[in-house]
Structures are given as structure tokens and as C-alpha cells.
Amino acid sequence: MTNSLTQNNAADTEKTSPTTNHPIATLTSFQKRILAVLAQEARYGLASGHRRQTLDILATDGPLTPTTIGDETGLDITHVSRVLSDLQGSGLATILNPDARKGRLYDATSKGTEIADVAAEVDG
Structure with missing residues (x-):
């Protein structure tokens, strides 16, 4: 009987051990990266399709002008400017020539x- 109790207590301790059974501890590094991206998307409002699309274009094709981004996304230039401002404010995009009045170039940080x-990668 003592063996049975000792085994049950050991099993209970193992189940509640924060290092072995915490949900995050069981995730692969890729799953952790997915969670990090989802957290970043939530934090920076990238759930918005326009922000996400603009960031994707900057990350793959940048640096680009707002006009080019508008042409590639189909967004109005005013909306592109707002999205770029949001991405800059979040530290996800940067302007490479801030003093230019025309032809400003933006790129992903x-x-x-x-x-x-x-x-x-998550989207597949």
C-alpha cells in the first residue's frame, strides 16, 4: 500500500511540475515562433490585412515608394500612407530618405x- 501511495504522489508531483508540464515547455521551437508572431501581430495590429500585406511587400520587395505599394496592393495612396505610418510607429518599417518630398522609400526593419x-511560414 505504501508503494501505491508513493507512486501516486510521485505521479501527481510530475503532473504538476511547472517545468515538465507547462504548455509552453512542450512546444517545439517552430511552434514557439508561431506564438511569438501571433503575439506580435496582435500587438502591432497586423491582423489588419492591409498592414500585413504592406509589411509582406516591404519585406520581400523593399525598399519601395508608397505609389509602388499602392499599385501592388490596390490600396489608395492615402491609405498606404496611413498604413506606412502605423508600421513605422510600431518599428516594423522605416523611411530611408525622410527629407525627400517625393519618391520617399520605405523598407521593412x-x-x-x-x-x-x-x-x-505559418501561412504556408
Whole structure:
């Protein structure tokens, strides 16, 4: 009987051990990256299709002008400018020539590129 109780207590301890049974501890590194991207998307509002699409284009084809982004996405230039401003504010995009009045070039930051790359892997 003592053996049975000792075994049950050991099993209960193992089940509740924070290092072995915490849900995050059982995830693969890829699954952890997926969670990180989802958290970033939620944090930076990338659930918005326009922000996500713009970031994807900048990460793969950048640097680009707002006009080119508008042509590739079908978005109005005013909306592209708003999205670029949001992405800049979130640290996901940067303007390469801020003093230019025309032909400003935008590109994804390293953080923006990483998020776009992992999101693309997740999307398959």
C-alpha cells in the first residue's frame, strides 16, 4: 500500500511540475515562433490585412515608394500612407530618405522582416 501511495504522489508531483508540464515547455521551437508572431501581430495590429500585406511587400520587395505599394496592393495612396505610418510607429518599417518630398522609400526593419518571414511560414 505504501508503494501505491508513493507512486501516486510521485505521479501527481510530475503532473504538476511547472517545468515538465507547462504548455509552453512542450512546444517545439517552430511552434514557439508561431506564438511569438501571433503575439506580435496582435500587438502591432497586423491582423489588419492591409498592414500585413504592406509589411509582406516591404519585406520581400523593399525598399519601395508608397505609389509602388499602392499599385501592388490596390490600396489608395492615402491609405498606404496611413498604413506606412502605423508600421513605422510600431518599428516594423522605416523611411530611408525622410527629407525627400517625393519618391520617399520605405523598407521593412529587421523586426518587420522577421515577423513577415515567420508569418509566411505559418501561412504556408
